[in-house]
Amino acid sequence: MLNRPWLRCVAGTYTRTTALDILINAFLSEPESAAPPQKKQIISLGAGTDTRYFRLRSKNKHHNLIYHEFDFPSVTTTKSKTVLNNRLLSNNESEVLITEFKSPEFGMPQQDTDWGISSSRDGKPEVTYCCHPIDLRQVPHLKDAKDIQGLQTDVPTLIISECCLCYLDLDTARDVVRWFTDRITSVGIVLYEPIGVDDAFGQVMVSNLASRGIAMPTLEQYKTLADQKARLLDLGFQGDGKAGGQEAETVENIWQNWVPSTEKERVDRLEGLDEVEEWQMLARHYAVAWGWRGSNGWEGWSGLRRA
Numbered sequence: 001m002l003n004r005p006w007l008r009c010v011a012g013t014y015t016r017t018t019a020l021d022i023l024i025n026a027f028l029s030e031p032e033s034a035a036p037p038q039k040k041q042i043i044s045l046g047a048g049t050d051t052r053y054f055r056l057r058s059k060n061k062h063h064n065l066i067y068h069e070f071d072f073p074s075v076t077t078t079k080s081k082t083v084l085n086n087r088l089l090s091n092n093e094s095e096v097l098i099t100e101f102k103s104p105e106f107g108m109p110q111q112d113t114d115w116g117i118s119s120s121r122d123g124k125p126e127v128t129y130c131c132h133p134i135d136l137r138q139v140p141h142l143k144d145a146k147d148i149q150g151l152q153t154d155v156p157t158l159i160i161s162e163c164c165l166c167y168l169d170l171d172t173a174r175d176v177v178r179w180f181t182d183r184i185t186s187v188g189i190v191l192y193e194p195i196g197v198d199d200a201f202g203q204v205m206v207s208n209l210a211s212r213g214i215a216m217p218t219l220e221q222y223k224t225l226a227d228q229k230a231r232l233l234d235l236g237f238q239g240d241g242k243a244g245g246q247e248a249e250t251v252e253n254i255w256q257n258w259v260p261s262t263e264k265e266r267v268d269r270l271e272g273l274d275e276v277e278e279w280q281m282l283a284r285h286y287a288v289a290w291g292w293r294g295s296n297g298w299e300g301w302s303g304l305r306r307a
């Protein structure tokens, strides 16, 4: 089993990134009638070394966007060095790279200093990218939205967790999401994490993780796509499809149905995905789940077909 795991790993990363790109681009897209364009917000939980914000910038999709990243101080410190030392990352004269945002009035104890990018809007400085060096387990103990630098509660907001909430215990993972959804009116979420713990392959995944001292509580609780959808429903992502709803798909189905055949052939050539059954097995054990709630900001998602 998994003789050359890196092959499946890269194809999995490709498919996950494609799925997230599709969902995020649809979220950021504007309905034809919208004028002026609506400001939107993205909250990336456990962003790690992810460069999505800078990819959006390189495609000029960062205007009217506030982007937050959360991770442990040890992770964000390394990232800040990379970002702050790269002048190319701030290529607009109206923007300023901020090494240390002033701590919010009710900042968290033991919180390191936020850093990011500030932009001038109507003559006033405004946070556009903010990296928060904190342990997410502290979030449910915060009093209000002002405790998070630059957080807005009145704009459509997408929360992203790419393999992050799965490391928290179930109650904390739920409370972190609820902290945001209790404060933000129009809000959606995209989760990417492993599922399918009940079969032989899933058991090997769990024991491999355990042998490295890693526990993923969500893996035991949300074993199927239906479980992931029920989780999103329980978190309040519900509605008639237009103003709310929840969906989930395996990476296998997303690869099959969302990735154009020309791209599949290209990745196949690069990767040499000759061990198709192994790849399918792995891809069946990862899910992307997405939910949304609110009357505006989700128009782009209604047109997305399920895989």
Ligand SMILES: C[S@@+](CC[C@H](N)C(=O)[O-])C[C@H]1O[C@@H](n2cnc3c(N)ncnc32)[C@H](O)[C@@H]1O
Residues within 6 Å of the ligand: 045, 046, 047, 048, 049, 050, 070, 071, 072, 075, 134, 135, 136, 137, 161, 162, 163, 164, 167, 168
């Ligand atoms: C598997 S990595 C995924 C990184 C990134 N989302 C990606 O997809 O490339 C999980 C990330 O979650 C972060 N993380 C896990 N538990 C966390 C916590 N309690 N508070 C903040 N970050 C956490 C880790 O530091 C790590 O960067």
